[in-house]
Amino acid sequence: MANNRGYPHFRRFLSRRQYILTTALFTIFAFVFSIFLLLYGFAPKEDDILKDDTRLEEPQQSQSVQQQVSDENLWGASLSHGLHPCIKPTVRHKAAQGSDHYITVRSNGGLNQMRTGISDMVAVAHIMNATLVIPQLDKRSFWQDTSTFSDIFDELHFITTLQDDVRIVKALPKELESIPRARKHFTSWSGIGYYEEMARLWKDYQVIHVAKSDSRLANNDLPLDIQRLRCRALYRALRFSPSIESLGKKLVERLRSHSGRYIALHLRYEKDMLSFTGCTYGLTEAESEELRIMRENTNHWKVKKIDSTEQRVGGFCPLTPKEVGIFLESLGYPPITTIYIASGEIYGGEARLSELKSRFPNIVSKEALATAKELEPFANHGSQTAALDYIISIESNVFVPSHSGNMARAVEGHRRFLGHRRTINPDRKGLVELFDKLESGELKLGSSFSYLVQEMHKNRQGTPRKRHGPLPGIKGRARLRTEESFYENPYPECICRSKTAV
Structure with missing residues (x-):
């Protein structure tokens, strides 16, 4: 009797347990299904990404690339982390002695x-x-x-x-x-x-x-x-002569009064550099032959036969004016940016320089900044005009070399010495890979391309670091050739944290 009286209560208890269990299972199932949809249901498939070329450009093409990069990241000096020039001799330094040698x-x-x-x-x-x-x-x-x-x-x-x-x-x-x-x-x-x-x-x-x-x-x-x-x-x-220093400072003042800030571009797209490196990408057959003959006839250039394609893929060629334009645009610099060309005569003249001007019309040279009378004393003296370029490059807000030659290394080192002023050193090997993908249609210009360029160069803008030693795996004296030049980066010997040792 007692059991029969308790059975309905047991049935009601069992029903409540079944209800709770059913509800819990349904809740768990719904949660799991939601996670599945979140992770897989709305994610584009890999094939869709590969097929959708517009994803490379990003939907907001009307929004310019430079709006996505802060002004400080474009123009600000690199953080010096409390570092200062320190070139005073130590107490152990020996003074000059009279010598008949x-x-x-x-x-x-x-x-x-x-x-x-x-x-x-x-x-x-x-x-x-x-x-x-x-x-x-x-x-x-x-x-x-x-x-x-x-x-x-x-x-x-x-x-x-x-x-x-x-x-x-x-x-x-x-x-x-x-x-x-x-x-x-x-x-x-x-x-x-x-x-x-x-x-x-x-x-x-x-x-x-x-x-x-x-x-x-x-x-x-x-x-x-x-x-x-x-x-x-x-x-x-090694201060420049008074006449060079005077004109150099005048040209810097004119640049700043005109635009406030400017990029100094060492555009090493000159005849001697292209001939020496054997870089003929984008040139006509006649131009390539002219460079080959020049290389053959220059006795102290030991290497005569050069594979231009290998040079370019290896990152040993100076960037072309067109490539420099794409590079600066992808970093986020606006078309109104003033660019001072620090170089000699560009091979191919205005026709080739126009490939840069189409993106950055405000291209300035010594000839545009100075009067003919001011430049007359320096005519036919390449080293003196190069000194003017050096002064303007040192004082620029941003310095960009298109090739790592002697001037590029010297200017970078001097700018490091003066407080790690922004110096953007292009990764030419990496950029060539991206440029080739642009040419083949595998990539398109846009935010995604700019992101790749910016990521590639976020650690190549003159921030403080110690000088690189020799490349690994190279033995003997040959390793010395692979070291970073002392004058390219005089840290730590001539740059330190002491404010007094200057």
């Missing part, structure tokens, strides 16, 4: 190759306890410039600025002009031990003549005071 130098190359070479020879003269004679400049390079040292540099300032480090004289004493000299090609990228060994030459000679000055000192593993001496020579002592 002399070093004469013939500096080779263009302006910036000579500048860094001269700075090296200042340090070498200090190491070897020698008097340095004002160097002779290269008059046989591509530019055929007859300028002397005092035409380009402030000679007196050079001598007096370094008087505590090295004794420097304008000319070899007359009584020593006719005596035999030791003529040396000092080994490239040599350390202090090498030059201490070379000092044995003083036993037999009073004068050593150095035939080449470029890359005579190692980039790394030198005493701190030698490294700082190189910086004092380059950034303090």
Whole structure:
């Protein structure tokens, strides 16, 4: 009886449990199904992405790329993280001593190759306890410039600025002009031990003549005071002549009064560079042949046969004016941006430069900024006009080199020294891959393309970092050639956190 009376209650209890269980299962099923739809039901399939070319351009094509990049990210200087120039000698530095041993130098190359070479020879003269004679400049390079040292540099300032480090004289004493000299090609990228060994030459000679000055000192593993001496020579002592400094500053002021801020573009799309590198992409057959003949007839260019395609794919070619335009546009710079062209004559002239002007009409050159009368003293002196380009590039809001040559490295290093001013170093190898995909139709210009370019270059804008050492896997002296140049990045020796050691 009791059991029969309890059965209806049990049935009602069981029904409630079934109801709760059913409700719970339904809730779980609905939740799982919602997650499934969220993850898979609304996500586009991979095939759809590949087929939908418009996704590469993004739907908002009317919105310009530069609106998506902050003004600070376009123009602001890189964060220096409390770093400052520090080039004062340490307490261990040896002052200049009077010496009757002399070093004469013939500096080779263009302006910036000579500048860094001269700075090296200042340090070498200090190491070897020698008097340095004002160097002779290269008059046989591509530019055929007859300028002397005092035409380009402030000679007196050079001598007096370094008087505590090295004794420097304008000319070899007359009584020593006719005596035999030791003529040396000092080994490239040599350390202090090498030059201490070379000092044995003083036993037999009073004068050593150095035939080449470029890359005579190692980039790394030198005493701190030698490294700082190189910086004092380059950034303090090798000031340009008053006439060059004066006009350079005027042109910078005119640029700033015209547009407020500007990009200095070292557009190394010049005949000598294209011929030397064997880069003929986008050129006519006649132009390619002209460059080949020039390379064949230039004796000191050792490599004669070059595969242009391999050069370009490897990232060894300067960007073309068209490629530079796409690059700057993709970084987010607006069409109204003022761009100063720091270079010699562009190969192909205005026709080729128009491929850049179509995107950035405000292209400015020395000839547009200065009057014919102002430029007249510098006519036919490539090194002097290159010095004007150097000044304008150093003072620019942004510096962009289209190829990593001597000027590009020197300007980047100087801008790092002055507070890590924004310097955008294009990843030419990576960019060529993107440009080729544009050409084949695999990619299209737009926000997605710009994103790829911006991501590729977010760590290539002159932010503080220590100098790169040699590439891995290379042994012997060959590894020294792969090191980053000391003058391209003088950190940490000449850039430090101390505010007093300047």
